[in-house]
Amino acid sequence: MAAGNPDVIIAGGGIAGLGLATQLIEQNPELKITLLERSRFPVNNVTAKVGESTVEIGSRYLSHTLGLKDHFASQHLQKFGLRCFFGSPQTDFSQQDELGVSRRFDLPTFQIERGLVENHLQQRLLAQGVTVLDGVDIESVELGQGTQQARFKDQHGQHQTLHSRWLIDAAGRQALVKNSLGLHKPSHHRGNAIWFRVDKTIKIDDWSNQTHWHDKIASCGQRWLSTNHLMGPGYWAWVIPLGSGATSIGLVMDDIAYEQAAISNYNEALAWLDQHQPHLAAALSDAKVLDFVNVRDYSYGCDKLFSSDGWALTGEAGVFADPFYSPGADFIALGNDIISHIISQQSNGQAINRDCNVLEFFFTNFFDNTVSVYRQQYGGFGDRQMMSVKLAWDYAFYWGVLVLLYYKNAVTSVQTIKRFIPDLQHVISLNQTMQALFRERAQQRRILTPQGMFIDQYELPVLHEIIGQLTDESLPLEQALPNSRRCLEQLMTYFTDMLSSNPTKAISDGERALLADYRHQVLA
Structure with missing residues (x-):
């Protein structure tokens, strides 16, 4: 690259772009990174962006990978x-x-206050030598094999052009790379x-x-x-x-x-x-x-997210599922981890084509399974019984499979993903069966007469068992994932019965250890 041009251009200075720049500069201090952002820093702490709520993968990424644990404890x-x-x-x-x-x-x-996090990360990046150009208007991107280009108007109205080895679109629904390459894809939700x-x-x-x-x-x-x-x-x-x-x-x-x-x-x-x-x-x-x-119609997918040619998409520039369960930061975490892994591999002189393809496959399956949790199910959101079963199942699948893979540092390991494909295919099949049952029930758009009841999910022992696998750092994935598979197989049997019009299954003492009194509460 010519002098003055960076190794990596990141288009977009929200949490996705700032988070990726933080990962890259801390893992590869020799990289020259330029981040382009439309807004001016500091942004409003209470910024008009959806996604204030985080769940386990996103929280883990923000607090551990990006080192924001103390910031969250004091500011959020x-x-x-x-x-x-x-x-x-x-x-x-x-x-x-x-x-x-x-x-x-x-x-x-x-x-989280999105703006507060963004201002904090921007200041850290400046201190680490990352170039942050704010108040810019990105006019176009041109993508090639190993050479990428971004044209933009700077905060003074001057037209500028940058070239780089990598260009990452983290600019949200501006869809810079999608529009350039025609990567738009419906999510079917x-x-x-x-x-x-x-x-x-x-x-x-x-x-x-x-x-x-x-x-x-x-x-x-x-x-x-x-x-x-x-x-x-x-x-x-x-x-x-x-x-x-x-x-x-x-x-x-x-x-x-x-x-x-x-x-x-x-x-x-x-x-x-x-x-x-x-x-x-x-x-x-x-x-x-x-x-x-x-x-309107906020959900969408993407035909390709990670290319060995030197471009990638992260955050809402790539995919968006749904705000229910707050998975937005999860997809930022997963996408940024993959992109950081690929760029680091190439910086170390390693081939990246296989990793791009395998990790694209993994991310796409992660996204498709997440979307299946919502598709044609909103009609049942007023149905207390359906949602009591649904949330317990969705938690068990999310914590027992997706969060487990993330906590065990498996999501960027091609060897690990390939080794567990049979187990993953099986639990995905279980999940698809359950989501089909929820869709069928949701078509009835039921509303049950409220009774002032409190259904306490904390009293579900199976959830504590699954969470215990996440907090036990000594427990290998080879043992934890089969345990999750067993729990999901048992839960599916009980939950299928609970969703029927006339549930009849008796709960034995052994089974009660898995479900406690949850079934009785739900069906009251």
């Missing part, structure tokens, strides 16, 4: 799990049915989202003064720290607290619910909430709106 909120509420509007919120945990599982996750932030801390704990309701949680008054979901047929609303004191609100709907709601602005969103989720509407009545975004 630790989550109290995922929590769902079911039922038509009630006089008192305690009459809603609740699905969640009474105590935190031993896998820390966080509610349709969803629609409206989200906004308000300048107010909204605490769900304040929505009832019933002592018996507050006492169901070990840490009284801490429900608000969960990613709270208000559920209904074809939709869910999120309530996510942020460390700044702001709150993120989202309405996510399938096409049926979205077309019926006909929401195009904040006032219409508030009117819809007043009818369907009046407790949230009341909490918003004196709040100031900070931003408002409406996105």
Whole structure:
């Protein structure tokens, strides 16, 4: 490359691009990296980006790989799990049915201020010698075999061109590389989202003064720290607290619910909430709106993400599944780990074509399995029984397979992935069978009469067993993955029966150790 040109151009300075630059410079200090970002730093801490909630893979990546553990502990909120509420509007919120945990599982996750993280990483990168050009408008990218080009207008309005060995698109829905190479691909899942932030801390704990309701949680008054979901047929609303004191609100709907709601602005969103989720509407009545975004048909895939020619896509520049379960940071983590691995391999003089192909295959299967969790299932989101089974199954599969592979550092090991293909194919088949059953049930769009019950997922021993495999660093993947397979095989038998119209399966003492009293709670 000519003098002044970098080894790597990263287009996009959100968490995906900044995170990748951090990995690359720390693993390969000799690399010259230039990051191009449309916004000016420092960005607003409460920035208008969806994805404040993290789950286990994304949290592990941010806190361990990027070294943000202390930053999260001091600047952000630790989550109290995922929590769902079911039922038509009630006089008192305690009459809603609740699905969640009474105590935190031993896998820390966080509610993050995206802008705060981005500003922190940008300052670190500058100190490490990475060139960050902000306030730029990327006009085009040209991709070749070993030589990439980015044309942009800098913050002074001057046209600039950079050449590099690698170009990474981390610029989100601008779709720079997708548009250049025609890589757009449908995900076969349709969803629609409206989200906004308000300048107010909204605490769900304040929505009832019933002592018996507050006492169901070990840490009284801490429900608000969960990613709270208000559920209904074809939709869910999120309530996510942020460390700044702001709150993120989202309405996510399938096409049926979205077309019926006909929401195009904040006032219409508030009117819809007043009818369907009046407790949230009341909490918003004196709040100031900070931003408002409406996105139709948000989910998409990509034909190719990693090329040995010298380009790759990460974050929303590549794929987007769905906001439910908050997997966005997971895909950033997985994509960035793969890209960092490939670039490091090449920098060390090793061939990368095989790794690109195998890891592309792994990422695509990871994405397809994630999308299957949502496809044609929103109709059942108001169905307490279905969602109680679904969340337990989805947790078991996610923690027992996907998180396990990540925690055991297997996701960039081609040899490991190839060795476990039979086990992975089997558990993926189990997952597809269960997701088909959820889709069938979801078509009924059931709403059960609320009973004010609390279904405590913390009391499911199988989830503790699976989590124990993640926290036990001495347990090899060769032992842990078959254990997960066994758990999933047993769970599928019980959960299939629980989803039937007339569940009949008796639970033996041995089986009760796997399911505890969860089945009884769900079917009450």
